[in-house]
Amino acid sequence: MSATSISNVSGSIFILTGFLGLEVDYLWLSIPFFSIYAMVFLGNCMVLHVIWTEPSLHQPMFYFLAMLALTDLCMGLSIMHTVLGILWGLIQEISLDSCIAQSYFIHGLSFMESSVLLAMAFDHYIAICNPLCYSSILTNDKIMKIWMAILGRISLLIPPVIIRLKFLNYCHPHILSHSFCLHQDLIRMACSDIRFNSIYGLALVISNLLLDAVHILISYIMILHTVLAITSQEERIKSLQICVSHICAVLVFYIPIIGLTMVHRFGKRLTPLVRVLMGNIYILFPPLMNPIIYSIKTQQIRRRLQRLCFLNVASVP
Template identity: 50%
Template sequence: MNSNASLINHHSFILTGIPGIPDKNPWMAFPLGFLYTLTFLGNGTILAVIKVDQSLHEPMYYFLSILALTDVSLSMSTLPSMLSIFWFNSHEIPFDACITQMFFIHSFGLVESGVLVSMAFDRFVAIRNPLHYASILTYSIIGKIGIAVLTRAVCVVFPVPFLIKRLPFCRSNILSHSYCLHQDIMRLACASTRINSLYGLIVVIFTLGMDALIILFSYMFILKTVLGIASKTERLKALNTCFSHICAVLLFYIPFIGVTMTHRFGNHLSPVVHMLMANIYLLLPPVLNPIVYSVKTKQIRSRIIHMFQRRRNRT
């Protein structure tokens, strides 16, 4: 009996919907469907507007396009398990499928962090050296930055599935969330996870931690440059171009810090808190990023309004 349970645990995991009240899972189906719809519509609109409007073919908007693609990819990584649980009441996920989902979730999370660093560099160049902005951030350079960000994420996350697959699983196979995360799978192992924990800590410090520091230093230099501008109107105009990016940074890093803290130090907290923090971390930024950029970026906002007015006139 025990060996059979061990075999099952080795080949599948059970994902969790709403902890403690599984009968309420169907009630979450429509809000989640609405959030995913907003994510795809919002980011799709941003991509369509930037592609169609030639005046938006600038470095800032190319980086915004990469951010939108990353948000869509991150949402697509969680969509299958979310739909499986809340729409079809199917909680079991095969071991290999769980590992694959974990790989993509962590990879696109690192890509998003790298894109935010790139966007900070973009704002730094635009404010610090506006005359050479277009010549510094050429199409070729932007493409190389995008490839470097993606390559870094894949290389950093690539060992994680192998570190997980080497572990024996003979305890409960019930995960805490509606999707697979390294920290969540790791805690179910019945062997030492010191290497996994150490590697995870190194990744957080030398990727996400370093990214956060680079963004912070970028804005220190930006602020120093802005304060040197004589005109108050020009200072406010320069800072306003950074507002959307600052919001995107906060939307990514605050939930990430929250979910990391609850995993490491929140064992005494209710499972509902863990579920909420994990879902906010992955669902909130892709939903709100296009809204923030649409509302706060005048060029994007005006193009979206113009696009919808033109469609209304046609009808």
Template identity: 55%
Template sequence: MSMFNDTRVKSSVFLLTGIPGQEAAHIWISIPFCSIYVVSMVGNAVILFIVKTDPSLHEPMYIFLSMLALTDLGLSISTVPTVMGIFWFNAQEISFTACFAQLFFIHSLSFIESSVLLSMAFDRYVAICNPLRYASILTTPRIAKMGLAFMLRGVLLIFPLPFLLKRFQYCKANVLSHSYCLHQEVKKMACSDIRVNSIYGLFVIISTVGMDSLLILLSYVMILRAVLSIASQEERLKALNTCVSHICAVLLFYTPMIGLSIVHRFGRDLSPLVQILMGYVYLLVPPLMNPIVYSVKTKQIRARMVRTCFK
């Protein structure tokens, strides 16, 4: 009898959430979301095409930019099926396997992007603080090794999470508050002890985003010291201007990520709509804005785009 009472009904799917209370307007809401995805994918694809086809852009700064564009493209592709599935077809159900696969790609690509932003900060540090050794430090083989290391770090750190989640029993309503799967949400749906996931998740965040953001801050402290030592104000502004695009990319990436983490951990009294909107900003805004920022602020990319459009 006790065995029967302890038996729990297992659910086999998670339920995704669009925008609560606006189900009737989902088809209209899908228009701006679809536009964001199209602009994000086209923008990042254009960046990749320009860097690949223009030999004058085969420099460290633009190679790192192409890595950033490739990562943003992957993030858009990994979320578009479920987000647009909800708004177009009201497809709220997602299987455990598909959900675990999606969160693996979302988190691993996010941590890879954090690593790429760190490498771009290092690129600006070398270019401003040690310009004479720039070409000898950031060689193409070394950049390729850095890219491989970033990818391995992101993949290997996230790889255990789907397996840790798979061993849990899920016997609740399993309604997620986003239209895609995130580890911090899925683990809360479990009826099991999630302490291992919580501890490991905290370790991953500290060793990736936490470490990267501190190193980026340190890089800019040293860049600022080097720039202030330059006698000419015009040269100072010119040196700082080369960092503007990267600073914008850093703010676009880390601000929504930190905001979403704070909302998940401390925003229990907030409206669910705030959490949902923060989730969309976290995953949709950086891939959308990064190509626009670099196109506007980087003269070489802008000129190449103009030549391509009017050829």
């Protein structure tokens, strides 16, 4: 789109840049992206189906895993229509209201995933450090309260900074640096006072992502202290194996966030394409990898999936 047409864009319309420099390869690029979205959708739906239909998996650990799968599924769906729409040449613009809504879901689901990972760390801490009280502490009623607290946390903390976007004056070129809408992209184009968004946004990151990471780290320090006190090496290894999947999920979530932060802070010489790719990795990598991690590392889910696949193959005439 030319500079003249950009300057004439309505104040409520924003341009989605897509993948700069790769425009001629959009059709080919859509193939891996569509495959990733398909894997995100099928993988997380399969995890939810297995947990829902297998009575032996109706346990606190798997309830939290179902929350994680549901969050990952929604995260993938929140950006799929704009990314694939750009790659297929269907859309190039997005309205302010749609952009704000997408921004809310992206940031809200990201904070929700962090909260669920923290809840899973608490589950592992109780299971290993206080196993005799596990069933009395993590009752179905307590798990439901944790889930409602996670939803309440997102519903109360995210809207103030997102709703504020509606009332900003956007006088800079309305060109988003990604294939989807992020809060930091929108405030970069505003001419209004953005101190509230900047300060509140930073406070959100510190009070949610950073503190969640610190609490998860503390949980694993206490878990490791308990495991090292176990005399039996076999029991020690068995206890550590319980945590492997969750540790992988935590790394899969936080490493892309750290990478994206480093790129935005210190990668000013990098091409815009690198930032776009890092943004997509930050959003799509956890939803893609978590079903794979838990399908491989969690014995109960792996057995159930193998049984499900065997029944499907056996039913083919």
